[in-house]
Each structure stands twice: as C-alpha cells, then as structure tokens.
Amino acid sequence: MSESLFDQASERLAAAIVHVDISEDAIERLKSPKACLQVSIPVRMDDGTLKVFQGYRVRYNDLRGPTKGGVRFHPSVNMDEVKSLAFWMTFKCAAVNLPFGGAKGGVAVDPKQLSKAELERLSRGYINAIADFMGADVDIPAPDVQTNQTIMGWMVDEYSNIQRKLCPAAITGKPIAMGGSLGRETATGLGAFFAIETLLPLLKMQREQTTVAVQGFGNVGAAIADLLSKSGYKVVAVSDSKGGIYAKQGLDIPSIISYKNSTKSFQAVYCQDSVCSIVEHQTITNDELLELDVDILIPAALENQITKDNAANIRAKYIFEIANGPVTPAADAILAKRNIIVFPDILINAGGVTVSYFEWVQNRSGLYWTVEEVNERLKQSMVAETMRIWQIANQKQISVRTAAYVHALMRLNEVIEAKGTRAYYAR
Numbered sequence: 001m002s003e004s005l006f007d008q009a010s011e012r013l014a015a016a017i018v019h020v021d022i023s024e025d026a027i028e029r030l031k032s033p034k035a036c037l038q039v040s041i042p043v044r045m046d047d048g049t050l051k052v053f054q055g056y057r058v059r060y061n062d063l064r065g066p067t068k069g070g071v072r073f074h075p076s077v078n079m080d081e082v083k084s085l086a087f088w089m090t091f092k093c094a095a096v097n098l099p100f101g102g103a104k105g106g107v108a109v110d111p112k113q114l115s116k117a118e119l120e121r122l123s124r125g126y127i128n129a130i131a132d133f134m135g136a137d138v139d140i141p142a143p144d145v146q147t148n149q150t151i152m153g154w155m156v157d158e159y160s161n162i163q164r165k166l167c168p169a170a171i172t173g174k175p176i177a178m179g180g181s182l183g184r185e186t187a188t189g190l191g192a193f194f195a196i197e198t199l200l201p202l203l204k205m206q207r208e209q210t211t212v213a214v215q216g217f218g219n220v221g222a223a224i225a226d227l228l229s230k231s232g233y234k235v236v237a238v239s240d241s242k243g244g245i246y247a248k249q250g251l252d253i254p255s256i257i258s259y260k261n262s263t264k265s266f267q268a269v270y271c272q273d274s275v276c277s278i279v280e281h282q283t284i285t286n287d288e289l290l291e292l293d294v295d296i297l298i299p300a301a302l303e304n305q306i307t308k309d310n311a312a313n314i315r316a317k318y319i320f321e322i323a324n325g326p327v328t329p330a331a332d333a334i335l336a337k338r339n340i341i342v343f344p345d346i347l348i349n350a351g352g353v354t355v356s357y358f359e360w361v362q363n364r365s366g367l368y369w370t371v372e373e374v375n376e377r378l379k380q381s382m383v384a385e386t387m388r389i390w391q392i393a394n395q396k397q398i399s400v401r402t403a404a405y406v407h408a409l410m411r412l413n414e415v416i417e418a419k420g421t422r423a424y425y426a427r
C-alpha cells in the first residue's frame with residue numbers, strides 16, 4: 001500500500017526527534033491531531049438544484065495557542081491532505097515563534113466551475129458548518145489554495161452573523177475594509193523573499209547571476225516571481241495548472257501577471273502585442289519546469305511535485321518550498337545524495353501566517369499598522385528564524401528541513417514542560 005500524505009508528514013517528525021531532548025509522552029502527543037471534523041455543506045446552485053459538498057477542518061495541536069491555518073478549495077481535498085497540512089501548520093507556527101497551534105481546512109470542490117453567487121453560498125455554508133469548532137481564541141481560518149480575500153470577507157461576515165457581534169479576529173486574510181492587515185496578500189511571497197535574501201550571501205550567490213524557475217502562479221507564486229525579478233534575479237520560467245513558459249534571457253514578470261489576471265492562463269503570453277514586448281520563449285510542461293537547469297527552483301503550487309520518480313532529474317542547486325509539502329521524504333533522500341539543498345516549507349512559506357498573526361493582533365488591539373511596519377516586522381522575524389535554522393543545520397550537520405523541525409520541536413517542548421502532564425490531555 002502506498003504511503004499516505006500524513007505518513008509522509010510524520011516522517012519529518014521521526015527524523016527530527018532523535019536530535020531533541022524530548023519526552024516519549026510529548027512525542028506521542030504530537031503524533032496525532034487533536035480533533036478532525038468532516039461536514040456536509042448543502043449549497044443551492046444557480047439552476048435551482050441542491051449540491052452537497054464535503055468540508056473538513058482539522059485542529060492538529062493547540063499547545064502554543066489557538067490553532068491557525070488556511071482553507072483550501074480544490075477537487076482533491078480530503079481528510080488525509082487536511083490533516084497533513086494542519087500538522088505542517090503546527091510546526092510552521094512553532095518554527096517562527098507565533099503563539100499559535102496548527103490547523104487546516106478545505107472543501108472538495110472545483111471553484112472554477114462555480115458562479116460568484118454559488119461560491120459565496122459555499123463559503124458561508126462552510127463557516128456555518130464549522131462555527132462551533134472555530135473562534136478568535138480557538139481556531140482561526142485564513143486563505144490557501146483557491147481561496148482569497150473576498151472569500152475570507154464572506155466567511156468572517158457569516159461567522160459574525162452567527163455570533164451576533166463583529167468578530168474580525170476570528171478569520172485572517174480579510175479585505176482591509178473588514179479589518180484585514182495591509183501587506184497580508186503579498187506576505188507569503190515577501191517572507192520567502194526575505195529568507196532567500198538572507199541565505200544568498202551564505203550560499204555565495206549574487207542576484208544578477210541567479211536563475212530561478214517558479215511552479216505555480218497564484219497568490220504566492222506570482223508574488224515571489226515578481227519580487228525576485230524586480231530585485232535583479234533572472235526568473236526564466238513560470239507555470240500554472242495548464243503549463244509553463246521558459247525564456248533563457250529571463251521573463252517579463254509584471255506583464256505576465258497582468259496577462260494572467262486578464263486571461264486566467266499563460267497560453268501565448270508573448271504573442272499578444274498589446275500586452276508586452278515580443279520575447280523569444282518556449283512553452284514547457286510543469287514536469288519540464290521542475291527539471292530545468294536553474295540555480296533556484298521554487299515549487300509554489302501543490303504537494304507531491306518532486307518525488308522518487310523525478311528527484312534524480314532535478315538540476316536546480318537549491319529548492320525553496322513555498323508550497324506546502326512539494327517534496328516527498330523519498331525525494332529528499334535522493335536530492336541530499338545529489339547535494340541539492342531543500343529549504344523547507346515550514347520556514348520558507350511562513351510569511352503568510354506571520355502576517356495573519358499581525359492581523360489578529362491588530363484586530364484584538366484595535367490599533368492598525370502601516371504597511372511599512374508590517375513588512376519590517378515580517379523581515380525581522382524571517383531573517384532571525386532563517387539564520388537560526390541555518391545555524392542548527394550546520395551545528396548538527398543535518399538537513400535544513402530537519403533543523404527547522406528541531407527548532408520547532410524545542411519550542412513545543414518548552415510549553416509541554418511548562419504545562420507538565422496536563423499538556424497531554426485534551427481540554
């Protein structure tokens with residue numbers, strides 16, 4: 001039987017615990033989620049029929065604070081995936097020292113097939129179904145794949161209606177007009193950018209000589225491609241779910257973003273005279289993008305992209321995981337043998353949840369920050385945690401991924417020790 005995504009996620013824990021002085025009881029506690037909820041969401045479709053969608057919310061662990069994590073709308077969402085994503089959120093929040101535990105949610109749906117009104121009814125229906133499971137001090141949803149600010153706005157409005165009071169801190173990634181934070185939409189890309197910039201001199205690389213390929217051109221993929229190309233890196237390839245484009249001399253990312261926003265696809269991006277200058281380029285598949293000869297490969301789409309089947313063909317020197325779980329443990333082993341360094345998701349994509357934390361703090365205090373304040377605090381956190389994890393990897397001679405888990409486990413262990421045996425039992 002093939003390994004489940006959660007089995008793969010759990011292997012990360014097993015690899016790290018041998019490097020941390022942590023009790024057997026604590027490890028046992030961290031191996032399973034606190035609570036898993038599956039709900040049926042009935043939605044009236046525009047044609048009058050009723051469709052029932054399956055929704056999920058997993059609260060993995062709340063030792064360090066209320067559970068936190070996004071909501072994904074995608075046809076492949078299932079309990080195994082949501083549980084794995086909630087596990088990663090637990091270690092991510094600890095790795096960057098946020099006072100949160102980990103959670104995740106999702107609905108098995110192709111949102112591209114829904115009208116705007118159907119999407120709103122589904123989003124509100126999801127919150128209705130999980131309302132007793134969430135709250136500003138309990139569990140705080142946010143955006144993830146194919147969910148966005150607009151959807152978070154509907155969700156927080158629905159939750160506030162159910163509670164009969166405004167509850168802005170119950171959901172992050174909201175529209176600014178509803179208490180969202182400046183800087184949240186670009187935070188994941190910017191956080192990854194700060195981590196890359198911190199590591200670049202340590203890896204003895206220079207921006208202008210660094211080629212980059214980015215898989216996935218949504219909220220986070222487009223943001224990192226834009227930030228890197230504006231800072232002088234040569235972004236030579238990008239892709240979306242339908243395929244990608246490659247240009248040896250580098251791509252014009254701002255015009256690709258406006259083209260993608262207007263057409264929802266990359267096809268023939270450089271053939272539109274009205275959109276951008278004609279640049280020699282070729283179309284490539286997502287598999288080809290992953291195997292390009294570049295300095296930095298950034299998977300920013302879905303999990304399980306680099307596996308034992310293609311790890312031997314990867315030619316990038318460094319992989320920065322912005323997607324959650326894009327490299328499997330079996331691929332990690334092959335990449336390590338080939339001296340390809342993987343900078344892990346629980347560090348590299350932590351900028352999004354970090355600014356979600358800032359949003360939650362602003363909602364609770366009622367004092368709102370400028371975008372400069374938000375980005376400066378994000379920078380301080382990403383630089384400090386990246387440096388610390390890099391030091392642990394070098395001191396212990398372990399992979400950067402294992403170092404990130406060790407760093408997170410040490411913080412989780414502190415709270416376990418502080419709470420005593422009480423930490424092992426559900427509230």
Ligand SMILES: NC(=O)c1ccc[n+]([C@@H]2O[C@H](COP(=O)([O-])OP(=O)(O)OC[C@H]3O[C@@H](n4cnc5c(N)ncnc54)[C@H](OP(=O)(O)O)[C@@H]3O)[C@@H](O)[C@H]2O)c1
Pocket residue numbers: 143144145146147188215216217218219220221239240241242264286300301302303322323324349350352353
């Ligand atoms: N949003 C956040 O705050 C956040 C924070 C941390 C981590 N992440 C993680 O980052 C990843 C992307 O999230 P997102 O928010 O950017 O989602 P998104 O806005 O929905 O974008 C996803 C992108 O991936 C593309 N894609 C989908 N399936 C693909 C495939 N099989 N091959 C190649 N590309 C594919 C999509 O193509 P189309 O454009 O054609 O649909 C889209 O461009 C996820 O792993 C998510 O968990 C997100």
Ligand SMILES: N[C@@H](CCC(=O)O)C(=O)O
Pocket residue numbers: 068069070071140141142143144145172173324349350352353354356
């Ligand atoms: N979905 C994002 C953001 C979560 C949040 O902001 O709570 C992640 O995977 O980190």
